[in-house]
Amino acid sequence: MCSANIASPRPYRKTKRALTEAETRQRIIEATVELHETLGPAKTTIKAIAERAGVQRATVYNHFPELQALFEACNAHYYERHPMPDPTPWAGIASPKERFRVAVRELYRWYEETEAMLSAGIRDIDAVPPAAREAFFGYFRHVARSLMTGRRERGRVRTRTAAAVGHAISFVTWHSLVREGSLTSEEAADLMEAMVCAAAG
Secondary structure (H helix, E strand, O other): OHHHHHHOHHHHHHHHHHHHHHHHHHHHHHHHHHHHHHOOHHHOOHHHHHHHHOOOHHHHHHHOOOHHHHHHHHHHHHHHHOOOOOOHHHHOOOOHHHHHHHHHHHHHHHHHHHHHHHHHHHHOHHHOOHHHHHHHHHHHHHHHHHHHOOOOOOHHHHHHHHHHHHHHOOHHHHHHHHHHOOOOHHHHHHHHHHHHHHHHO
């Protein structure tokens, strides 16, 4: 009985330590997200992350020995709460015009929701690890291809239409029209629909 009593707290202590480590890791991730959103990736230092999370710098390195792993955890945490619009349902819309109309409005609503993070991230894009950078821009290349599928334009007209679609789905375009041009997102989407139609002739 005595030996059993002595041994029993060990799993509890181990579980408690594991929970504490998980909580610390989560604090580090959340601190990184907050700093990326406010200062931007270029100004987010390990020291700043540690101070925001309330831990030592060594603790950050213990949980994330490589910057890439920290970025991946940060992105996963942020996009779990602010998921990118899913292009899959758009592929089921037969009309390219209607597909674009739906897609651009979903994207613009997402831009409104994620404006601070996207503004800082795009400004500091050179500070973002290559894999994360490629994943971000790869998403928009996929969206652009999806929105060009089934269109009948050919030659220079298709090139012009593809350029118009790519311009319309860009965060920078939305920001220019809405924040600098004082349009609503709906008005900006209407304008981009008209531009794509004009490009397609």
